[in-house]
Amino acid sequence: MGRHWHFLFNEELTTLNNNGFYSKIDFFIECSIFASVIIFLECKFSLNTGEIYV
Structure with missing residues (x-):
């Protein structure tokens, strides 16, 4: 799951600009x-x- 999240995160970094x-x-x-x-x-x-609200 960690690898999958890291892959999506990297993909998002490449598709989006810094702003x-x-x-x-x-x-x-x-x-x-x-x-x-x-x-x-x-x-x-x-x-x-x-x-008390649950």
Whole structure:
């Protein structure tokens, strides 16, 4: 599975230019940060209300 992922990653590097690749990384990082904030707020809200969301 690691080889397959590495192959796809290399193929993506060759097909995309640097600007497109880095903008994709930035988009992924922004999505990760946004998801982390949402999870943090949900945990904080559930602790305040005494309810636990699974």
